[in-house]
Every structure is written in structure tokens, then in C-alpha cells.
Amino acid sequence: MARIVTIERHILEQQKNHPNATGVFTNLLYDMALAAKIIARETTRAGLVGILGASEDHNVYGEQQQKLDIFADRTIFRINDHTGRLCAMASEEHEEIIEIPMNFDTGRYVLLYDPLDGSSNIDVNVSVGTIFAIHRKISTGERGTLEDVLQAGRRLVAAGYVIYGSSTMMVYSAGQGVHGFTLDPSVGEFLLSHENIRAPQNALYYSANAGYEKYWTPGVRRYAKWLQGIEGEGRKPLGQRYIGSLVSDFHRNLLRGGVFFYPGDMQDPSKPYGKMRLMFEAQAIGFLAEQAGGYASDGVGSVLDLEPYSLHQRVPLFVGNRDLVEKAEEYIRLYDQEWLEAYRPFRTLKMERA
Numbered sequence: 262m263a264r265i266v267t268i269e270r271h272i273l274e275q276q277k278n279h280p281n282a283t284g285v286f287t288n289l290l291y292d293m294a295l296a297a298k299i300i301a302r303e304t305t306r307a308g309l310v311g312i313l314g315a316s317e318d319h320n321v322y323g324e325q326q327q328k329l330d331i332f333a334d335r336t337i338f339r340i341n342d343h344t345g346r347l348c349a350m351a352s353e354e355h356e357e358i359i360e361i362p363m364n365f366d367t368g369r370y371v372l373l374y375d376p377l378d379g380s381s382n383i384d385v386n387v388s389v390g391t392i393f394a395i396h397r398k399i400s401t402g403e404r405g406t407l408e409d410v411l412q413a414g415r416r417l418v419a420a421g422y423v424i425y426g427s428s429t430m431m432v433y434s435a436g437q438g439v440h441g442f443t444l445d446p447s448v449g450e451f452l453l454s455h456e457n458i459r460a461p462q463n464a465l466y467y468s469a470n471a472g473y474e475k476y477w478t479p480g481v482r483r484y485a486k487w488l489q490g491i492e493g494e495g496r497k498p499l500g501q502r503y504i505g506s507l508v509s510d511f512h513r514n515l516l517r518g519g520v521f522f523y524p525g526d527m528q529d530p531s532k533p534y535g536k537m538r539l540m541f542e543a544q545a546i547g548f549l550a551e552q553a554g555g556y557a558s559d560g561v562g563s564v565l566d567l568e569p570y571s572l573h574q575r576v577p578l579f580v581g582n583r584d585l586v587e588k589a590e591e592y593i594r595l596y597d598q599e600w601l602e603a604y605r606p607f608r609t610l611k612m613e614r615a
């Protein structure tokens with residue numbers, strides 16, 4: 262019989278490679294898996310709200326109904342607020358960093374999360390995801406500060422995502438490759454299903470919101486034509502796939518090979534940085550891409566090397582197979598001088614004061 266590896270067993274086995282590990286970090290990942298199971302339970306029932314006798318804003322169990330992204334946000338916070346493993350948290354749903362309540366102990370790690378990315382897709386039954394990233398505390402006081410949260414992606418200890426799709430999967434990396442687990446709902450466990458995921462050599466897809474092509478810079482437009490095999494050396498065209506849900510788009514491209522991009526543009530030259538959030542989306546996704554042998558760039562260099570300046574800062578994102586992402590950088594270097602001049606100052610902005 263095949264070896265059954267639960268996520269807990271896998272994390273524990275990986276921990277053996279770190280003789281000094283205390284287990285704190287292992288438990289933190291396990292807590293994320295628990296949060297994922299609770300959020301998965303609610304997202305799969307989302308379509309039933311209003312049918313199963315839910316009245317006003319209460320559901321059949323007499324519980325207050327919440328928007329799912331708020332529910333996911335509260336769930337992750339409540340599972341992690343009292344464990345003594347974190348010194349602070351930050352969520353895409355909160356303007357400021359989230360402090361650990363004063364009645365609980367603090368710990369050595371910082372958790373950043375996007376509780377339900379792509380949540381506009383829920384009402385139409387399209388996959389959404391949770392994205393998370395873990396940094397080590399670097400400030401010296403007892404409680405975490407903005408300095409602990411705003412660290413470059415290069416210093417991440419771990420990152421991952423959960424995809425609530427036709428099945429629920431959790432994919433994570435703690436710096437030793439990328440591993441995927443599928444939730445078996447009948448036993449309530451995440452089981453290892455994709456060990457050591459590597460970006461396939463031959464890419465199949467590119468993913469971008471082509472509806473916005475009008476706003477794209479000349480270099481990005483030519484790059485898209487190159488992906489289609491029209492521009493340049495006449496490569497075989499890649500198929501175009503776009504869900505509009507970052508986790509799903511990235512996950513498909515990770516398994517099948519490809520590139521996702523959401524570029525910066527000059528629609529408003531004072532905001533040349535596109536839509537993706539560095540701290541809640543690009544860092545974690547970029548870390549996973551690199552761990553799988555891929556690459557994530559803002560069109561100039563690695564998103565992991567960017568020193569953050571603000572919790573909710575946005576960043577252009579090109580992520581997937583390394584050669585495809587580097588090609589985007591090349592096109593931007595050649596044809597997007599105007600955009601580069603507008604965007605470069607944002608790469609060197611200094612961190613905001615707490």
C-alpha cells in the first residue's frame with residue numbers, strides 16, 4: 262500500500278532536517294492547514310446560503326452570516342492570535358498591522374495573509390484562494406512592529422496558498438521545495454499529493470487580463486505578441502488561460518508550465534505599478550515560484566528583492582517559468598523607457614514610519 266503522508270507528518274519529517282528546530286514553526290504551518298479546512302467548509306457551502314433556510318443574516322445554525330472574506334479573515338486571526346507563536350499579523354483586509362491581544366504571549370514569527378483572494382469570484386462558483394507568508398521577527402521589543410512585517414520576500418521563512426477548487430489543496434514551501442496536499446473531506450486531512458513540484462520545462466499557457474491590453478505599455482504588448490508566437494523568433498503559441506483568481510491561475514501554470522502577468526501601466530502615470538499587492542500576493546507567490554525553479558519579477562528584477570515601503574503597496578507581477586518571465590524583462594528594457602522612468606522611484610521608496 263502506498264505511504265499515506267498527512268500534512269502534519271510531512272512537516273514533522275521536514276523539521277528533522279533542522280536539528281535546532283523547536284517545533285514552533287511546524288505548529289504554525291499546521292494551524293494554517295486547520296484554518297484552511299474551516300474556510301474550505303464555508304466556501305463549498307457558499308452557494309447554499311439563502312437556500313437552506315437561512316433567514317436575514319443568520320444561517321441555519323443560528324450563526325451570524327458573514328461575507329466569506331471577512332469570515333476567512335477572522336478564522337485565520339482567531340486560530341493564530343493566542344498560540345504564542347506570532348508577534349504580529351497583517352491581512353489584506355486590514356489597513357494596519359494586527360497586534361497580538363495583550364492577554365496572549367507573543368512569539369518569533371510574523372504572519373501575512375490574504376484571507377480570500379479573488380473573492381469577487383465566489384458568487385459565480387469560481388475557485389478562490391488563501392495566500393500566506395511567514396517572516397521571522399527582527400525587531401527587539403516584545404511585540405511585533407511594522408518593521409517585522411515589511412521585510413523583503415528574500416527573507417521569507419515559508420509561504421503557501423490554499424486553493425478552494427474542485428478539491429481543496431494546500432501548497433507550501435518552507436525553503437525546501439514546493440509541496441502540495443489535497444484535502445480528503447471524508448477524513449478531514451490534507452494528504453500529500455504533489456511532492457516537490459517543479460515548473461515544467463515546456464510551458465503551455467500564458468495568463469493575463471487581455472481586456473486591459475489598451476492600457477498596456479508598448480513592451481508588454483509586444484511581449485504578449487511574442488507569447489502568441491507572432492512577434493520575435495516565431496515561437497509556438499502558448500494557450501491563453503485566465504481565471505482572474507491569482508491562486509488558481511498561478512496553480513495551473515505551476516503544474517502545466519506558463520506565465521501569469523499583471524503589468525504596471527501608464528493609465529495614471531502617478532500610479533505605474535498595477536494591481537497586485539506586494540506583501541499579500543506577490544511575495545508569497547514569488548517565493549513559491551522560485552522554490553519550484555521559476556521566477557517572479559516586477560518587470561525590472563525579482564519581486565523578492567524589493568524592500569517594501571508600505572503594507573498595501575502594489576507591484577507589477579510577471580511570474581512563472583523563468584525564461585518566459587525574463588523575456589518580459591527584456592521587452593520592457595527595450596521598449597518601455599517612459600514607464601520605467603515613472604516606475605523606478607517606487608522600487609527605492611523608503612519604508613513608511615509606524
Ligand code: AHM
Nearest residue numbers: 377378379380381470505506507508
Ligand atoms: P482581490 O485581492 O481584490 O481579490 O484582487 C486580486 C485578484 C487576483 O486574484 C486576480 O489575479 C486579479 O485580482 C484579477 O484582476 P482583474 O479582474 O483586474 O483581471
Ligand code: MG
Nearest residue numbers: 353375378379
Ligand atoms: Mg488579494
